[in-house]
Amino acid sequence: MNAASPAPRRVRVRAPELIGKGGWLNTGGKNLTLADLRGKCVVVDFWTFCCINCLHVLDELRELEERHRDTVVVVGVHSPKFVHEAEHQAVVDAVERYGVEHPVLDDPELATWKQYAVRAWPTLVVIDPEGYVVAQHAGEGHVHAIERLVAELEAEHEAKGTLRRGDGPYVAPEPEPTVLRFPGKALLLPSGNFLVSDTTRHQLVELAEDGESVVRRIGTGARGFTDGSAGQASFNEPQGLALLDDGSVVVADTVNHALRRLDLASGAVTTLAGTGGQWMQGAPTSGPAREVALSSPWDVALFGGRVWIAMAGVHQLWTYDPAAETVQVAAGTTNEGLVDGPGAEAWFAQPSGLAAAGDRLWLADSETSALRWVDLDGAVHTAVGTGLFDFGHRDGEAGQALLQHPLGVTALPDGSVAVADTYNHALRRFDPATGEVTTLATDLREPSDAVLVGDDIVVVESARHRLTRLRLPEEAVRVEAVAHRTQRAATEVAPGRLRLDVIFQAPAGQKLDTRYGPSTRLLVSATPPELLLKGEGADSDLSRELELDPAVTEGVLHVSAMAASCDDDPANEYPACHVHQQDWGVPVRLVAGAADRLPLVLAGLDAGDGR
Secondary structure (H helix, E strand, O other): OOOOOEOOOOOOEEOOOOOOOOEEEOOOOOOOOHHHHOOOEEEEEEEOOOOHHHHHHHHHHHHHHHHOOOOEEEEEEEOOOOHHHHOHHHHHHHHHHOOOOOOEEEOOOOHHHHHOOOOOOOEEEEEOOOOEEEEEEEOEOOHHHHHHHHHHHHHHHHHHOOOOOOOOOOOOOOOOOOOOOOOOOEEEOOOOOEEEEEHHHOEEEEEOOOOOOEEEEEOOOOOOOEOEOOOOOEOOOEEEEEEOOOOOEEEEEHHHOEEEEEOOOOOOEEEEEOOOOEOOOOOOOEEEHHHOOEOOEEEEEEEOOEEEEEEHHHOEEEEEEOOOOEEEEEEOOOOEOOEOEOHHHOEEOOEEEEEEEOOEEEEEEHHHOEEEEEOOOOOEEEEEOOOOOEEEEEOEEOOOOEOOOOOEEEEOOOOOEEEEEHHHOEEEEEEOOOOEEEEEEOOOOOEEEEEEEOOEEEEEEHHHOEEEEEEOOOOOEOOOOEEEEOOOOOEEEOOEEEEEEEEEOEOOOEEEOOOOOOOEEEEEEEEOHHHEEEOOEEEOOOEEEEEEOOOOOEEEEEEEEEEEEEEOOOOOOOOOEEEEEEEEEEEEEEOOOOEOEEEEEEEEOOOOOOO
């Protein structure tokens, strides 16, 4: 098959059963089967809660679910990357934290992931009302195509009498009456009070000095993007907070893809940056702040006179200039990984925490389980962490120490830095003077941030819905060292020549967008680099001949693909266009006689898929 061929007549493959050791959530205790879903258009969303692209897809699916509530059932299949994500309670927490309002199957052993031959987070699979797979999409930005397919399926199966309208199997859980609900970040105010982003409730909460008593709430508590007074304004899963020189607070309004400003005196909220839409490839990367789209800003910090933004959604750092009211990219290429060097060449993976300290901007790079920093010249350095697939809880010399998906960093008075080591439920410390990593505290539940208050450190225990005050210990806590690698079965491939095919079929009614040159792009690299003898780099063809070194028996192929398609209507002078993009990290093992072709589905179905 041509890797970028037009959509053929739909192939139908019988959908494998949905099975997972963790069982079902959001179903009122019922175990679902595909037979229970017969008559519905089913969208299976393979996700894991660490993955920002997965969170983007959750938001994309909300409107689809609402518009087709009586014909479509979205089913989440939670497929963990990190060890912590295989814990059932962590999945329960994530489903509530991110407002998931559809059934979710907890699949800690990746059983259904393997049955559906999934290779990337997120992946969406569409099953028709008779139980057949009719489409597969990897990455984000596909919901417009899925909605068009759903409309076709509704018409087809209505005519056949195989469409069943009515309510789906979703059962909402009982709400919990806590003061905070999965808080994200905290800020010590000049008054001595705390400002906390009450993320799941879409509010900011000011707490008294005890860290418990509510002084006021800012925001309606419903998802929205409205400026106004404390009682009128609305947010969408806000996270990072930073105090500006004028005494106001800048807020990373994550799911609104915006920066907001809170006037502490009046409680009024205004918008500083972002359009409310998500930045996509090809969009402007600098300009007037209110006219440039952002992508899941997760944290903010004032450094060098500018507000630095941890732009988790595109693996970059951006800056906002309060005087000029402009934004621009400061570091990162949008490629996901761990690469140091000048800002324009560096790679990040979901930067999620920032802290300025003198001549360094510290950052928690969550998906590489890394602590990194930016110098005054804008160059990027790594203190702790090795890449996307190694993580754990190990103290000692920084080059061999391990973290697990950290979300927060806090500069300490002695020049060291505390790390909210989120998935290890710990507070860690890195000392640049000695190059050592130690553990300050354990038995925290998904800590996501921390702030200094005198000799104490106040930790945001996100999954315990509270602030926890700790005395900074003089002696580090001793913990048993543990190391992990991402647990995904390696794909066996033949050494030597390997054909890589990224499958992309433009959705029905669309064509490849070639108005401004090639509409597709493929970037390939490997860990270790020696694995690839030939085929590394970028090109516009979605198929490529690779050559793998037989002497390197295993490694990871990093594949990034992009395709642009537009509505194919000659009468429309301004057709709607869409960008489809996905990054894969495919663990491979070289075995003589194994497959010499590696297909990765960006959109469509692989003709060679024998499921």
